[in-house]
Amino acid sequence: MSLSFTVNGETRTVEAAAGTSLLDVLRNHLGLVGTRFGCGLEQCGSCMVLVDGEPVHACSRDVSTLAGRTVTTIEGxxxxxxxxxxxxxxxxxxxxxxxxxxxxxxxxAKALLDRNPRPSRADIVAALDRHLCRCGAHQRILRAVERAAAVMRGEAG
Amino acid sequence: MTAALPTSLIENPRLDRWIRFLPDRTVRIASGKVEIGQGIVTALGQIAADELDLPYGRVVVLSGDTAEGPDELYTSSSHSIEIGGSSIRLICAEVRANALERAALRLNCSPTDLAVVEGRFLQCGAETGQDYWTVAGEIDLTQNVKGTATPKAASAHSIVGQDVPRRDLPAKVSGGAAFIHDVLTHGILHARVLRQPSPGAQLVSLGEAAIRRAAKGEIQILREANFVAFVSEAESVADAAAVAAERQARWDRVRKLTPEQQEAAWLRDQPSEERPHGAAAAASPPRNLVRATYSRPYVAHASLAPSCALAEYRDGHLTVHSHGQGMHPLRRNLAAALGLPIEAITARHLHGAGCYGHNGADDAAMDAALIAMRLPGRQIRVRWRREEEFGFEPVGPAMLITLHVQLDDRGYPADWTTEIWSPTHVQRPGSGGALLASEALANPPPPAKPTDPPVERGGGATRNAIPLYDIPAHRILHHLVLNPPVRTSALRGLGALPNVFAIESMLDDLAARIGQDPLAYRLAILFDPRARRLLEQAALRCGWASRGPAGTGKGLGLGFARYKNRSAYAAVAAAVAVDEEVRVERIWCVADAGLVVNPDGARNQLEGGIVQAISWTLKEQVRFDERGIASRDWGSYPILSFSEVPEMQVELVDGAGNPALGLGECSCGPAAAAVGNAVAHALGARIHDMPFTRERIVKALL
Incomplete structure (x- = not known):
């Protein structure tokens, strides 16, 4: 089947069999390799993208549900x-x-900051809690989101 | 000749294995050590730039390349800075001296008249028109390193010791093709493997027609004995075939596991090789004997990405890309397993997700190589499935530890025995293990005799089994369990985490026996001034002096070790709250790693080690069922989450007067121990067995 949707601001038309995952289409059809495969079970968050501004696991999202929608990936x-x-x-x-x-x-983090420019530490933790990091960079990541929020509000980073 | 050269230079003496001057006015440094998320490539570049007096940006690092780079075995055991870094430092010092000699000849001056500024040679402060690149052609890099040049003193460093940002992170925050998984060139063939359930299992039948139907696309099925691969131009097709194959394969002679085998306690009654070490047998009958048993179960590396590899066999030459920890060893192991001459193989490193030890990376490379040999001229990409990574990567071995401590009349240890039951901690291909797929081929390798690194080489199960404290007599009784139910191999720190957890737990309980504060008890038997300083500082940071009474549900605990008793030191304090679960609220860590190349990178490593250690201590256990490893997803193998990671305060003491010490693994044992002691303080009762489940908390309180 053929379908069109917007990816990072551009309209893209892809040929994909029904049941093909968005992740497969991004990586193998559109050459957008920044979205990573981690588990395929919505358990790790490595494949998160925005669909109409909401974070969605691309690994299990059937691409056929995306006709006419807007997808933002890390490249975007x-x-x-x-x-x-x-x-x-x-x-x-x-x-x-x-x-x-x-x-x-x-x-x-982008989805969070788009809807809440002044998130508390607890808000950031809640937004990232479905993501796994095995190396243990969590505290740095939380600080980075806080810093970005401050910079985007025009306060010193 | 100066004092002994680092092993990496002894094995790779030619200068051009390490350094080349490139026409674009950069210097290329080569290393056998590879990036596994620890920032080593950045740190090695800093060392080279500093020693050569070059801007950091003019040094490029080639890492893990069998065609052009040195063989430094594996990126493991916190050796990369200690051995790899000191090798690069010596090489650069020597080449710098050679270059200045050549320039001095041209300028008719003495090399001592010359200074190097950003790669240019200045004579008494004036430009000479000479630089590394003008004389590069006259420096014979085919020569062997002499090792006679003296590297800079630490006080002269300008790039070493700075928080230089990681080179690889920009691509990783921008969705770049940063990982081996992202090489998706046109025409590449995607492959998946049907895993043999256990060594020796025989594939009786395979429903190929049903697999082809389920794959929903063009697929090649390659089969050799009990190795089966599915190859397609479409990744989703290869993936679907592999999923279907699980149901369409009938196996015979599958080794069946039981849940009881997943527990460390199971190890005690298994056949083992006895490996005693240290003092002669303790006096009998024992005096004032205290005995306690501790354990850690099998745990997983659990890389965030499943293993991946690329291979192409073209014109009789096999080129493999892998995220494994050592490309030269991989090349040797592939040559042996495939029956190819070693010259017919090139292995190159590409980044993967953090590995924390020996995971499925090498095995995926073997899978890709086997398939590539059957399909010459095609680039093959194998990516393991998530359940394959959890189910078939080598796991960190379970350990059961009984400490037998005889006390003197004052209540301090007079004689210490660490008794360990554990399967091997190192089962890398070619040294005690085999590449996984070779087990499935027609002539599987004969079973290797299990072995474990000896104490003198840092130990495996015995790593950190001897307390650093001053104890008149100590020994290790190591029962190397010969036939573990699953493949075990190197996981960050090997035996250090369980041993430090056991030793530090025991010390707290010994202090309690004589009514002494745990910090004071430790300081009474710890003479190493660097160690004492860390414990005192960690105690200061965490407010140890105002530590409350035990049994309130809130706890503060300390843990200390020097990794391998010869690498970096770390003291960790943990504050916890315990009800039905343990919540680690805060961590303080003070470490001494001597000269630190990149302090922020070092802190990042210490933090990561702490988070992993808390995760192993509180949450992780590989579980078995009849089919083998049963915990094959993040639901059944949970790790510490964002909402569970504590606030951390991590600092490095000024150690620049001392040589650089490997630090990537030094915080794990002390962190596990600090959490254990904090939980014991909170509960007023000790939990001896990891992970600290709800059942164990309840049982400790009974």
């Missing part, structure tokens, strides 16, 4: 190749070790 966070404050904050805090979890975490 940078505009014109420039990193956003959120990404820069992760670098400023060196918030990562292996970095495999970061694409998904950045997506959930």
């Amino acid at each position: 966070l940078s505009s014109d190749g420039k990193r956003q404050p959120l990404q820069q904050a992760f670098l400023d805090e060196q918030a990562g070790q292996c970095g495999y979890c970061l694409s998904g975490i950045l997506i959930s």
Whole structure:
């Protein structure tokens, strides 16, 4: 079947069999490899993307449900190749070790900051709690989201 | 010749294995140590840039490449800075000296008249027009390292000791093709493997027609004895075939496991090889003997990404990409397993998710190589499934530890025995183990005799089994359990975490016997000034002096160790709250790693080690059922989550007067011990067995 949806601001049309996951389409059809496979069971959050602004596990999302919708992946966070404050904050805090979890975490963090520019530590924890990080960079990641929120509010980072 | 060269230089003496001057005015440093999330590539680049007096950005690092880089075995045991880093430091110091000599000849001056500024050679402060690249052609890098050049003193470092940002992170926060998993070139073939349930299992039948139907696309099914692979141009098709194959395969001679085997207590009655170490047998009958038993179950590396590998066999040459911990060992192991001459294989490292030890990476490389050999000229990509990673990666071995401590008249240890039951901690291919798929081939390798690293080499099960405290006599009784139910191998710190947990738990309980504060008790038997300083500082940070009474549900505990008794030191304090579950609220860690190349990177490692240790202590256990490992997803193998990770305050004491010590694993044991002691303080009763489940908390209170 053929379907069209918006990915990172561009309309894309893909041929995919029914039941194909969004993750497979992103990585193998559209060349957007930044969204990672972790478990395929919605348990780790590595594959998180935004669908109409809401965080969604791409690993188990049937692509046929996306016709006409808007998908944002980690690649869509940078505009014109420039990193956003959120990404820069992760670098400023060196918030990562292996970095495999970061694409998904950045997506959930973006969704949080889009709806709540002044999140508490508890809000950030709640937004990221369905993401796993095996290296133990959690505290740095939480600080990075706080820093990004401050920068985006125009306060010192 | 100076004092003994690091082993990496003895094995790879030629300068050009380590360093090359590239035409774009950069220097390429090569290392056998690889990036596994610990930031080593950044740190090695800092060492080289500092020693050569180059801007950090002018040093590129080639890591894990059998064609051009040195063989430094595995990236393991916190050796990368101690051995790999000191090798690069010596190489760069020597090449710098050689370059200055050549420039001095050209300038008709003495090398001592020259200074290096950002790679340019200045004579008495003036530009000379000479730099590394103008003389590079005259430096013979085919020579062997002499090891006579003196590296800079720590006080002269300008890049070492700085918080240089990680080189690889920008791509990883931007969705770049940062990982081996992301190599999805046009024409690549995706493969999945049907895993042999256990070594020796025989595939009786395989419903290939049903598998092809379920795959819903073009698929090749490759079969050799008990190894089966599904290959397709579409990843989803290969994946669907592998899922269907689980139901369509009938196996015979499958080893069946029982839940009882998943417990460390099961090890005590198993056949074992006796490996005593240390002092002669203790006096009999024992005086003032205190005895207690502690345990950790089998635990998983549980990388966030399943293992992945690429292989291509073209014109008789096999090129493999892997995220394993050692490319040269992988090349040797593949050559042996595939019957290829070693020159016919190139192995190169690409980043994977953090591995924390020997996981499925090498096995995935073997899978890819086997398939590539059958399909010459095609790039093969194998990616394990999540359940495959949990079900078939080597796991960290269970350990059962009984401490027998004889006390002197004042209540301090006079004679200490650490008795350990554990399967091997190192079963890497070629040293006690085999590449997984080779077990499924027509001629599987003969069973290897289990072994374990000896104490002199840092130990496996015996790592940190000897307390660093001053105890007149100590020994280890190591029962190396010969036939564990599952494949076990290296997991961050090997035996250090269980041993430090046991020793530090015992010390708290011994202090309580004589009514002494646990910190004071430790300081009474700990003479190493670096160790004392850390414990005192950690106690200060956590407010130890105002620690409350035991049994209130709130606890504060300490843990200390020097990793391998010769690498970095760490003292950790933990504050916990316990009701039906343990909640670690705060952690303080003070570490001494001598000269630290990248302090922020080092703190990141210490923090990560603490989080993992808390996760292992509170939550993790690999579970078995009849079919083998039963915990095959994150639901049945939970790890510490964002809402469970404590606030952490991690600091490094100034250790620049001392050599760099490996630190990647040093915080794990002390963190587990601190949590154990804090929980005992909160409950007024000790839990001896990890993980600290609700049942164990309730039982401790009975």
